[in-house]
Each structure stands twice: as structure tokens, then as C-alpha cells.
Amino acid sequence: MSSLSFQGLTVVVTGAGGGLGKAYSLAYASRGANVVVNDFNAAAAQKVVDEIRQAGGKAVVNNSSVTDGAAVIKTALDNFGAVHILINNAGILRDKNFRNMSDKEWDQIYEVHLKGAFSCTKAAWPLFRKQKFGRIVNTASAAGLYGNFGQANYSAAKMGLVGFTKTLAREGEKYNIRATAIAPMAASAMTETIMPPEMLANIKPEFVAPFVMAVTHPDSPLDASGKVFELGAGFVAEIRWERSKGTVFKTDQTFTPSAVKAKWAEVTDFTDAEHPATFTDFDAQGTLEKAMKLPPNPQSQPEVRYDGKTVLITGAGQGLGRAYALMYSRLGANVVVNDVSEKGANAVVDEITKAGGKAAAAVGSVEDGEALVKVALEKFGGIHVLVANAGILRDKSFTAMTEQEWDQVMAVHLRGTYKCVKACWPHFHKQKYGRIVNTSSQVGIYGNFGQANYSAAKAAIIGFTRALAIEGAKYNIKANAIAPSAGTAMTQTIWPPEMVEAFKPDYIAPIVGYLTSEANEETSGCLFEIMGGWAAQTRWQKAGGHGFPTNKPLTPEAILSKWDVITNFDDGRATHPTSTQDAFEQMAQNFGHEEEGAEGSASPYADPEDPELVAKAKQHAEPPLPFNYTERDVILYNLGIGATEKELQWTFENDDEFAALPTFGVIPQFQCQFSFPLDWLPDFNPAKLLHGEQYLAIKAPIPTSGELVNEARIMEVLDKGKAASVAVITETKDKATGQVIFENQSTLFIRGSGGFGGKRTGKDRGPATAANTPPKRSPDAVVEEKTLPVQAALYRLSGDWNPLHIQPEFAAVGGFDRPILHGLCTFGFAGKHVLKSFGPYKDIKARFAGVVFPGETLVTEMWKEGDKVIFTTKVKERDAPVLAAAAVTLADGAPKAKL
Numbered sequence: 001m002s003s004l005s006f007q008g009l010t011v012v013v014t015g016a017g018g019g020l021g022k023a024y025s026l027a028y029a030s031r032g033a034n035v036v037v038n039d040f041n042a043a044a045a046q047k048v049v050d051e052i053r054q055a056g057g058k059a060v061v062n063n064s065s066v067t068d069g070a071a072v073i074k075t076a077l078d079n080f081g082a083v084h085i086l087i088n089n090a091g092i093l094r095d096k097n098f099r100n101m102s103d104k105e106w107d108q109i110y111e112v113h114l115k116g117a118f119s120c121t122k123a124a125w126p127l128f129r130k131q132k133f134g135r136i137v138n139t140a141s142a143a144g145l146y147g148n149f150g151q152a153n154y155s156a157a158k159m160g161l162v163g164f165t166k167t168l169a170r171e172g173e174k175y176n177i178r179a180t181a182i183a184p185m186a187a188s189a190m191t192e193t194i195m196p197p198e199m200l201a202n203i204k205p206e207f208v209a210p211f212v213m214a215v216t217h218p219d220s221p222l223d224a225s226g227k228v229f230e231l232g233a234g235f236v237a238e239i240r241w242e243r244s245k246g247t248v249f250k251t252d253q254t255f256t257p258s259a260v261k262a263k264w265a266e267v268t269d270f271t272d273a274e275h276p277a278t279f280t281d282f283d284a285q286g287t288l289e290k291a292m293k294l295p296p297n298p299q300s301q302p303e304v305r306y307d308g309k310t311v312l313i314t315g316a317g318q319g320l321g322r323a324y325a326l327m328y329s330r331l332g333a334n335v336v337v338n339d340v341s342e343k344g345a346n347a348v349v350d351e352i353t354k355a356g357g358k359a360a361a362a363v364g365s366v367e368d369g370e371a372l373v374k375v376a377l378e379k380f381g382g383i384h385v386l387v388a389n390a391g392i393l394r395d396k397s398f399t400a401m402t403e404q405e406w407d408q409v410m411a412v413h414l415r416g417t418y419k420c421v422k423a424c425w426p427h428f429h430k431q432k433y434g435r436i437v438n439t440s441s442q443v444g445i446y447g448n449f450g451q452a453n454y455s456a457a458k459a460a461i462i463g464f465t466r467a468l469a470i471e472g473a474k475y476n477i478k479a480n481a482i483a484p485s486a487g488t489a490m491t492q493t494i495w496p497p498e499m500v501e502a503f504k505p506d507y508i509a510p511i512v513g514y515l516t517s518e519a520n521e522e523t524s525g526c527l528f529e530i531m532g533g534w535a536a537q538t539r540w541q542k543a544g545g546h547g548f549p550t551n552k553p554l555t556p557e558a559i560l561s562k563w564d565v566i567t568n569f570d571d572g573r574a575t576h577p578t579s580t581q582d583a584f585e586q587m588a589q590n591f592g593h594e595e596e597g598a599e600g601s602a603s604p605y606a607d608p609e610d611p612e613l614v615a616k617a618k619q620h621a622e623p624p625l626p627f628n629y630t631e632r633d634v635i636l637y638n639l640g641i642g643a644t645e646k647e648l649q650w651t652f653e654n655d656d657e658f659a660a661l662p663t664f665g666v667i668p669q670f671q672c673q674f675s676f677p678l679d680w681l682p683d684f685n686p687a688k689l690l691h692g693e694q695y696l697a698i699k700a701p702i703p704t705s706g707e708l709v710n711e712a713r714i715m716e717v718l719d720k721g722k723a724a725s726v727a728v729i730t731e732t733k734d735k736a737t738g739q740v741i742f743e744n745q746s747t748l749f750i751r752g753s754g755g756f757g758g759k760r761t762g763k764d765r766g767p768a769t770a771a772n773t774p775p776k777r778s779p780d781a782v783v784e785e786k787t788l789p790v791q792a793a794l795y796r797l798s799g800d801w802n803p804l805h806i807q808p809e810f811a812a813v814g815g816f817d818r819p820i821l822h823g824l825c826t827f828g829f830a831g832k833h834v835l836k837s838f839g840p841y842k843d844i845k846a847r848f849a850g851v852v853f854p855g856e857t858l859v860t861e862m863w864k865e866g867d868k869v870i871f872t873t874k875v876k877e878r879d880a881p882v883l884a885a886a887a888v889t890l891a892d893g894a895p896k897a898k899l
């Protein structure tokens, strides 16, 4: 195959200052394209442009926000007179567990990822249409496809891009405009915050760029348009929707939540599943006719009821919402009927009250979710179920769609759903019970002409719901998304009258009624298509895909040569991933896939470790060890490092800001550390073991209770002459989701165990071994804090039971005249000092330079240097250094120093 040229084509890459965007820019430029390197970080963008120009390529910088797409595209026109390819890649992270996520964090993610992609695409679209050529790649994510813990905002925005892409592909087809969504896995400044370094080394952006080039070339495969692909580490596979055949219920009064429960296994049975490309593939009329002819539906026992439960239904003044409200009331629920129309809401409340039910109106916008939930609390004393149903349409072809029409649909569907769930969440959390049904749409699943706004919002709701299901699992909160089709005021504008009449909202309600019931103990994070008595489940199916060798550069030509394999779902290798972990594992199987004889090794593998050490590590590797903890453990830890009764955010579990101090991250691994036998070292004496250094990376929000798992291995064994130095790495993951929360690297300094002839100097492990020399100026902040004589006795209850810290005899063997304080206790105090002075951080490292005795006063001196805060800690009474070579890397958005 001849090499694909991009000569004469202009490519706009957003977020191109680093990571994937940079890799795209360099790759396109190397094939002759004119590249607009967009990044709000002017210096980073300029660097990429300089690199391209030095290599003889053509590129210009643009520093506009992606939400000002017109300005981004104008740079292309001003400099190159055209734009042909748009890569919507810019992204940020604002990870936070949903309970603590702020509206700002929600909005920022939406703005950059979804609104930004809209804005840039909107600006390029008329040009694409005019020249009858355009290529768009939208960057989704596995977090969007499957949902991810701590990423409700990101999961929503990323899945929204999938819906948006599908509609763009439909609308663009006639004009040779193609749109593709990718869920890439690649190392970037963004992923660095959530992945351990050795994993990052395997997922170079250079393995993603060739695919993006292949699907944006003028000769790109037509069937890439409107499709979604997962790729990274040299592996590429298409992913598509798979729908169960589902089941059909008789549409009479026996169609109840109890009837749904009785046949639920049929809804979720994927035998003979289908792979529809559009929702029009479905024989709605035939199914409805079949539904009517069925015998009455069998009912499960006991009957699904809602006595004592309070249900909030949004947009319940008419249509689907009204049908839900009437059903819930019949089943004994207290119903809160929300609608923007006072008349509509009151009419439904009257209807329920007259029939002997209990209902209250909550008039207002779903964007004021708290006010709606307040009605439930005031009238009925609680909230148990949310059915987020409110919706509007602002249909327009993408060419004609105004920003206002985009915003309006997003505000009601996406932000409204978010706000209502957010308002319910603390109550669900506290009572350890909650049921949510969020309303998506077949338009969100498959895309639809004239509904770019609606398809994006409705797809985003799927990603959002999946993230909620993951976060809610531990609290018996179940969240599902439905794509209902029924004759309502909304569909009246697009359906023929007889269809509106035939497909009654009552035929959707029983499914919702089952999903939100106590009887639903299993189903969460799922998506259902429902229409006229028929209900089916829709999930992802992933092609077996192709893994390219990682020891030679991947090219767009290689991607195209395997296109049939990448998109083949019928070779028996297709899978059904349901989590980011599943998606990642498939990619990870390609790590280290080498082709014999490949020249110019481009292996993305990190330097293989010293074989001797690998052997040692294997010998001493431990099986994963669990760590289960509650809020009580968090409080105990916080108290152990000096938190007080006045600092309720650290010592009172019901405080709104309740959190673990960041250095809590060292605790879960403890047991694991101690399970390593060290008696293979010469003259090993446990009393001679001191903690030498500690590095902690915090890769996800710290849950205040949870079930975690630790995997530890020895990384390095050094011979320091008089002592042995053993470095251990531990990854701590969430047990349910597999998400890495902490990475610890701990160095143990074992006096008297050296002289075995091993290496003296270890590897540079980046921030884990950095020297962190303080600058020669007076510190920017100083915190002094006295420890208590009881400090070690208190701290040890968090898991380090080493007698060195409590038993005088043991301490004496170690060479101390009284027990010493745990190194990690001092570490925790200092970490708290930095947090109080400079805000949150994503990693922290220190060397234990000298011992502390409980009761001594710690003085932490801090210097802010860029995104680092270098610090030292000494004991005031003895003017003795105890923490050295220490620093934190501040988290993005950390507040400025309070000096």
C-alpha cells in the first residue's frame, strides 16, 4: 500500500500541547499536513509547533478555549485558508467521588469535553459542507462507555461524545463528512494522575495517532464513520451496540412491575442478540400487535409494591412522567410530581389524590433538583426513588442548530438529570438505599438526523448512569438508564398520529416500576430499550480486534491493512466488556507483543527490570491482600496524626467535608508490607529495621470507607554496606472496580544486614527518589506542632503494630533508649502541614533522616517551587532533621499558598 499523504490538508488538533494531541500533530505534519496546534497552554503548544517546523513541517499555534470554536477554526483559515480534519481531543479531569463532586467540577468537564467539541465542530461544519469534505474524530473514553468510579462528570461527557458522533456521521454522510469516536488509552499529562508509571510506559500516544490518521484520510474506510473504537498499546477493536431480543408483555392491566419481574430473565437474555445500526430497524408495529394477542402476563409473588417509599418523577405533568406517577401511586408510593407547568403538575396530583393516593407537586426546573427533593422531604419525610424523565426537544439539522438550542437541551436533559440525582444522592447514601432511572433515548444510542444536541445529552446520560451505578453499589443504590419510545407530547412533533396513539406511555411504566423497586436487587448500570410492551437490554460488544507488534512503529497503512479484523465481530473472538478494567485488560494483553526481527525498536515497554531483582520479587511476591475499612478507621488515622476535635472535616463522619487526610494512603498497604519475609537478608533482625523512605501517589479520590486490595512486590534490594535497603512497591485498588487508588513505594533500611555484595545505588524512580533540595531562601511557610507522648500508642492502632514504637525492651534491641515514633506518623503530620498551607496534592515523598520521640515538637518548613512544595521537618527541642529530601506535587487546581 502506498503511504498515505496529508499534503495540502489542514488539520486542527485541540489540546495538542502534550500527550495524544501532540502525537497527532507531529504525525500529521510528518505526512505533509498543515497543523493548527490548539492548547490553552501557550508554551506547550509553541513547543510542538517549533518541533514540527524544525522538522520542515507546517504548523501554527492557537491558544483559544475550545468553547470558542470559531476562534480555533479562524486560525486555520487565517493561516492555511481551509480546514479539512478536526480532532476534538482537548480534555481535563476533575475526578471526585460523586458525593463530593461540586457543580463546578461537573460543569468544567462538560464545558471542555462536550461543549468544546460542539463548538469546534460547529465552526468547522459549514466549511466541511461547502467543500464536500470533512473528517472529525471525537475523543470518548472507556470511562464514558462503561462508567468509572470518581468520574461521573467525565463518564457523562465522554459518552455524550459517542452520541454526538453518531448523529454527525448521519448528517455528514451526504457531504463526505465522516465522524468517528475513539476511546483511546494513552499516556498523557492527564492519565499520569491516575496511572502508575510502569503502566504509562506501555501506552504511548504513538500507538493511537496512526489509527486517527487512517480514519481521517480522504481514503478512510467509509464504515469508520459513526463508529466507536477502543485502542491503545498497539491494540485496536471496534465496539458496537448489542441488543438482547428482549421480551414482549401483553399490554393490558396485567402489565405490572410484578409481571416484569416474572419475565426479567428474558429481557436480559442475550441469546440470538441483535446489532441494530438504527432504531428504525425495529418492527414496532408488529411487536405491538403481538403484545396485544398474548395471554395475560403472569405475576411474580410477592407483588412489587411501594408502600412507605417516596418517588420523585421529573417532567410528570403529562406523557411518560404522568403514567409513571399514576402507576407508583397505585402501588402505594408517595409521589412527588415535578413539572415546570404548575397546571400540569397539579392536575396529576389531583388525579392521584382523588383516587385515594398520596402526591405532592414540585413545580420548577429540574436544574433546581434540591428544591424538588426538598418537597419530598417536607411532605413525606424522605426520598427513595428518582425517575429523571423531564425533557425538551430543540431539533434542528446541525447546520442550523444554534448554540442556544444546544445549551437548552443540555441544561434540561443532562444538567437537570445531574442536579436531581445530586440532590437525592446524600439521602440515598445515608439510608443505604436508592433507586434511580435516568431517561436516555434510542436517539442517544444510535444517533439521529437533526438531533445532535439531544443525541449527545441522551448518550451522556448513559455514561453518567453507569458511573452512578458503580459508585452506588456499596450503598445499595441502583441506577439504570432507559430508552423509552412512547407517544407523548414530545414525540407528537415527529411521529404520525396513529403511532402516538398506539404506543402508550403506560407500556413503559411497568419496566421503570420494576427497575426502581426493592425487588430489583441485581440490575444496575444497565441500559434498556422499551417500546409498546417490548423491553430489551442493550450493551457493548467489542470485536476481537487486532494487536500490532509494539517493537516497531505503528503506521496508518498497517491499521488499514487489518481493517477487516479490527471490525470483525463474527470470528468468535468478540467480547462484552462491562468495565474500564475489562477494556484495559484486553489492551494490556498486547503489552510486549514483539515481532521477531523488527528493526529500530520502538518498544513501549519500560526498561525491563534487573533480572536478578525480578527473580527476587517473584520469589517474594505476595498474593493480593484485602484492606477493608470504615469511617471509624479514617477518623482514627486522622487523630493519630494530630487532627483535633475542632477539625470536624477530619474527625466527624457526618461533616459535609468529611475526608481522610491524604497520607491515609499509606495505611491500606500496611499488612501487605509486613507480610514480606525479610529473613533471606544476612543477619536479619526485625528490631534493626527502620523505615527509610516513603513515596505515596494518590491516583483517585480517597473513599472514606471501602474494600480495597493491595498488590505488592519488591522492586529493589541494595547493599549499603552496613545496612540493606529494600524498596517495595504496592498498588492499592478498589476491590469492586479495580481502579488504582494509591501507589506506595517504601524503602526499608535494615541496619546490620548489608555487606552481601549487592548493588549500592538504585534506579532513578522519578519523584519517589528525587533529592528535593530546598532552595536557599527562607521558607514560604512554617508550621509547628507538638506531638503527644501518647502519639505512637495512638498511631499504631491504624495498622503498624511494630513493638519498636511502644515496647521499651524491643526499642532497646533496636538501639534506642525509649520507643520511637513511627516514621509514617511524622510523615502524616508533615503531610497535614503541607495540605493546610498549600492545598491538596497528588503525591508526597520523604526520607526519614532521623528519629522522633513521641511528645517532641515537629517544625515543617516549606518552599513552593512550581507545582512542587519542597519541605523539611525537624524536631524543635533537639534541632534535629527528621524528614529530608521531601516534596509533594500539588494537585491541579490546588488553591494558592495561604502565606
Ligand SMILES: CCCCCCC[C@@H](O)CC(=O)SCCNC(=O)CCNC(=O)[C@H](O)C(C)(C)COP(=O)(O)OP(=O)(O)OC[C@H]1O[C@@H](n2cnc3c(N)ncnc32)[C@H](O)[C@@H]1OP(=O)(O)O
Pocket: 666, 669, 670, 673, 689, 690, 691, 692, 693, 720, 725, 746, 747, 748, 749, 760, 761, 800, 802, 804, 820, 821, 822, 823, 824, 847, 848, 849, 850, 851, 852
Ligand atoms: C508501609 C511501609 C512499611 C514500612 C514500615 C516500617 C516499619 C516501621 O514501624 C519502622 C519505623 O517507622 S522506623 C521510624 C522511622 N524511621 C526513622 O526514624 C529512621 C531515621 N533515619 C535514621 O535513623 C538514619 O537516617 C538511618 C539509620 C536510616 C541512616 O543513617 P546512617 O546509617 O548514618 O546512614 P548514612 O551513612 O547517612 O548513609 C548510608 C547510606 O544509606 C542511605 N540512606 C541514608 N538514610 C537513608 C534513608 N532514610 N532511607 C534510605 N536510604 C538511606 C544513604 O544514602 C547512604 O547511601 P550511599 O551509600 O548510597 O551513599
